Amino acid sequence: MRCVVQRVSRAKVTVAGEIVGEIGMGYMVLVGAEEGDTEADAAYCADKIAGLRVFEDAQEKMNLSVADVGGSVLLVSQFTLLADARHGRRPSFIRAARPEAAEPLFELLVSKVADHGILTATGRFRTHMEVELVNDGPVTILLDSKKVF
Numbered sequence: 001m002r003c004v005v006q007r008v009s010r011a012k013v014t015v016a017g018e019i020v021g022e023i024g025m026g027y028m029v030l031v032g033a034e035e036g037d038t039e040a041d042a043a044y045c046a047d048k049i050a051g052l053r054v055f056e057d058a059q060e061k062m063n064l065s066v067a068d069v070g071g072s073v074l075l076v077s078q079f080t081l082l083a084d085a086r087h088g089r090r091p092s093f094i095r096a097a098r099p100e101a102a103e104p105l106f107e108l109l110v111s112k113v114a115d116h117g118i119l120t121a122t123g124r125f126r127t128h129m130e131v132e133l134v135n136d137g138p139v140t141i142l143l144d145s146k147k148v149f
Helices: 039-051 099-114
Strands: 002-015 018-023 026-032 062-064 072-077 119-122 130-144
Touching: 002 039, 002 072, 018 072, 018 119, 026 039, 039 099, 039 130, 072 099, 099 119
Parallel strands: 026 072, 072 119
Antiparallel strands: 002 018, 002 026, 002 130
């Protein structure tokens, strides 16, 4: 499972003109499930998201988690995170999990982040979404449950 975690001052997802998920300060997380991912991958990513310390403390050091600062997490499924563009000009998405496997893993990730006591919001799976965010910092962290990077 791959995640792009962005520290934001606010973020929202709109589908067909309707806001379906919105947060203030916290993380906007793009999530891609890979073929072969399991519940353990979702748990790993949830723990990492909840535990990342990228908010400043009183000494202006990145030392606080999203829970420490009372932030929220907006999670958005994005299969294109698994794109392979190494060959040619058209990316291959063969490594992305099929929707039937990806959706339950995404929902599990959302649940496990919420289990940490963090308010969560989501986009809408398998729809065209418009994502708006204000990246704070900017701070962007890449996570991969297979620890590829």
